[in-house]
Amino acid sequence: MNLIQSITSKVPTLPLFATSESRQASGAAEVKTSTGTNTAPGTGKAENKMRMETHDLSVHYGSTMGVRNVSLPIYDKQVLALIGPSGCGKTTYLRALNRMHDLTRGARVTGSVMLDGKNIYDSEINPVIIRRRIGMVFQKPTPFPTMSIYDNVVAGLKLVGIRKRNVLDEVCERALKQAALFDEVKDRLNSPGSSLSGGQQQRLSIARALAVDPEVMLMDEPTSSLDPQSTNRIEDLIHELKKQVTIVIVTHNMQQAARVSDKTAFFYVGDLIEYGPTNSLFTKPKEKRTEEYITGQFG
Amino acid sequence: MKTLLQRNIRDRIMESLLVLSTIVVLLPLVIILVHVVINGISALNWDFFTQELGSPSRAMQGRPTGLVHTILGTVVIDFLALFLAVPIGMGAGIMLSEFPDHKLNPTLRIMNDTLNGMPAILKGLLAFVLIVKPMGTFSGLAGAVALAFVMIPIIARTTESALMSIPWSIREAGLAIGLPRWRVVLSTVMPAARFGLVTGTLIAFARAAGEAAPLLFTSFGNNYLPNHWLGMLLGPTDTLPQRLYSLAISPYSHWHSMGWAAAIVLLVFVIICFGTARYLTRKKT
Ligand SMILES: Nc1ncnc2c1ncn2[C@@H]1O[C@H](COP(=O)(O)OP(=O)(O)OP(=O)(O)O)[C@@H](O)[C@H]1O
Ligand SMILES: [Mg+2]
Numbered sequence: 001m002n003l004i005q006s007i008t009s010k011v012p013t014l015p016l017f018a019t020s021e022s023r024q025a026s027g028a029a030e031v032k033t034s035t036g037t038n039t040a041p042g043t044g045k046a047e048n049k050m051r052m053e054t055h056d057l058s059v060h061y062g063s064t065m066g067v068r069n070v071s072l073p074i075y076d077k078q079v080l081a082l083i084g085p086s087g088c089g090k091t092t093y094l095r096a097l098n099r100m101h102d103l104t105r106g107a108r109v110t111g112s113v114m115l116d117g118k119n120i121y122d123s124e125i126n127p128v129i130i131r132r133r134i135g136m137v138f139q140k141p142t143p144f145p146t147m148s149i150y151d152n153v154v155a156g157l158k159l160v161g162i163r164k165r166n167v168l169d170e171v172c173e174r175a176l177k178q179a180a181l182f183d184e185v186k187d188r189l190n191s192p193g194s195s196l197s198g199g200q201q202q203r204l205s206i207a208r209a210l211a212v213d214p215e216v217m218l219m220d221e222p223t224s225s226l227d228p229q230s231t232n233r234i235e236d237l238i239h240e241l242k243k244q245v246t247i248v249i250v251t252h253n254m255q256q257a258a259r260v261s262d263k264t265a266f267f268y269v270g271d272l273i274e275y276g277p278t279n280s281l282f283t284k285p286k287e288k289r290t291e292e293y294i295t296g297q298f299g
Numbered sequence: 300m301k302t303l304l305q306r307n308i309r310d311r312i313m314e315s316l317l318v319l320s321t322i323v324v325l326l327p328l329v330i331i332l333v334h335v336v337i338n339g340i341s342a343l344n345w346d347f348f349t350q351e352l353g354s355p356s357r358a359m360q361g362r363p364t365g366l367v368h369t370i371l372g373t374v375v376i377d378f379l380a381l382f383l384a385v386p387i388g389m390g391a392g393i394m395l396s397e398f399p400d401h402k403l404n405p406t407l408r409i410m411n412d413t414l415n416g417m418p419a420i421l422k423g424l425l426a427f428v429l430i431v432k433p434m435g436t437f438s439g440l441a442g443a444v445a446l447a448f449v450m451i452p453i454i455a456r457t458t459e460s461a462l463m464s465i466p467w468s469i470r471e472a473g474l475a476i477g478l479p480r481w482r483v484v485l486s487t488v489m490p491a492a493r494f495g496l497v498t499g500t501l502i503a504f505a506r507a508a509g510e511a512a513p514l515l516f517t518s519f520g521n522n523y524l525p526n527h528w529l530g531m532l533l534g535p536t537d538t539l540p541q542r543l544y545s546l547a548i549s550p551y552s553h554w555h556s557m558g559w560a561a562a563i564v565l566l567v568f569v570i571i572c573f574g575t576a577r578y579l580t581r582k583k584t
Contacts, residue, residue: 060541103467128474131476135475
């Protein structure tokens with residue numbers, strides 16, 4: 001554990017520990033397509049192996065450039081933070097990691113995104129399976145409008161045919177607890193997801209993403225609409241989740257990046273300017289623009 | 300101050316012009332309603348809903364006569380048409396809205412617009428060629444197919460716009476938890492658009508229910524109730540719009556008032572459809 005983390009990180013809360021074990025036992029594990037990740041928890045000492053990697057990844061929207069030639073490693077069971085001023089391409093990069101641009105009209109992705117040594121853009125790869133392994137929480141909360149809180153959380157299981165009530169109940173409770181929402185909604189799981197406040201909806205989106213047990217979790221400013229207390233709990237969750245899941249998080253909050261991440265990448269107008277271990281990037285940035293940004297001189 | 304007064308007067312004039320044009324729009328509707336009701340209400344009796352029409356002599360001899368076979372035929376044909384049109388129309392609408400990059404999409408759009416603009420009588424001709432000729436007889440089935448051609452482009456268009464009104468982010472959220480495209484459309488987008496989908500379907504239904512032209516040489520018409528309900532599908536069948544037309548051009552005054560009564564039934568039916576559609580649209584917002 002590096003310097004900044006040891007100062008700023010908090011001890012994970014107990015309920016999260018408890019639930020992280022029950023998730024292994026729960027039927028949700030069936031959804032996983034790869035089993036390579038969950039070997040020997042607690043081998044944190046040696047540098048983790050590379051889980052994902054992008055090579056010369058560029059995304060264009062028609063003639064506008066989103067990101068350009070980004071090459072980055074994403075290490076297993078670590079947190080990578082993407083920082084940079086608004087419009088620099090953080091969301092664009094993140095969406096390329098689970099083929100979310102497939103749906104965007106006019107978006108063109110070049111270069112490669114490797115997951116366990118395979119390019120997820122290869123023609124024989126099924127993007128649906130990729131997205132089940134690589135979950136995503138969006139910048140704006142997006143509850144499914146006609147579904148109850150409960151159905152929102154278990155949508156990823158129920159809609160692919162997992163109907164066992166006790167499995168779904170268990171997953172729902174576990175995911176809501178992880179997302180720090182359970183206590184607020186446990187008495188009204190059947191009311192519509194859209195009846196929640198903005199911050200609650202954001203945590204609902206997080207719970208929904210967690211319910212399918214992704215191996216990699218992409219989080220686009222997950223705490224931007226949350227109050228400090230919920231933000232804390234989401235950061236706790238990230239620490240806890242890191243034991244099993246690889247996380248890429250976009251944040252505008254420098255302190256948050258410092259608190260939660262192992263590696264940080266700084267983007268500026270579509271280019272990756274600097275990448276490195278979080279503590280060294282924040283304490284002795286190599287690039288002038290990185291330094292200006294993290295010390296608040298622009299952006 | 301003078302300019303304020305002038306503006307006030309201008310406001311008043313504009314307002315009265317708008318009220319006037321509203322009256323001009325509403326007046327024909329009121330005249331039609333009043334006229335239809337005055338002329339038809341006397342024929343709306345028990346016999347009207349329980350007896351078949353029979354030959355003109357029935358009416359002239361004062362024997363009981365009615366339009367039960369017409370009402371039943373209309374219900375059977377209209378619902379069969381709806382049953383045929385909803386899957387096809389919605390399928391096309393889903394295609395137009397959800398798979399805009401599909402290579403068949405431009406063709407589909409052109410075909411749908413063409414079908415939408417095609418005169419209704421040509422849709423009757425189409426059903427005549429497709430169904431009546433091979434079957435060798437006019438039939439309710441052919442009428443239903445013709446009406447389905449009326450409904451399909453309307454349902455496709457309203458489905459497309461209802462689905463488009465649902466934010467794109469919902470679809471992305473569905474994909475992000477590993478759902479296939481079709482599952483996202485069926486389980487998240489369509490439920491969210493349900494009011495719009497039902498409204499569009501009702502509008503298509505009401506439009507088709509009022510059409511006489513496509514039925515003239517498909518379901519053709521029939522003065523009698525068939526012995527078996529299958530007879531409605533496989534043989535000539537009566538429908539309200541087409542019966543209204545043939546009663547109106549008949550030389551018998553009793554039949555004329557029955558025609559007005561048929562118009563009342565048709566109007567009530569259409570008004571219920573549009574009323575429900577409006578109610579659902581309001582509920583949505
Ligand atoms: N769908 C799109 N079509 C066209 N251009 C887009 C689209 N999405 C993003 N862009 C452009 O790509 C660039 C990068 O946008 P992106 O959303 O990745 O920025 P960001 O770093 O996430 O910003 P923020 O911090 O404000 O969320 C911007 O110039 C943006 O205008
Ligand atoms: Mg963004």
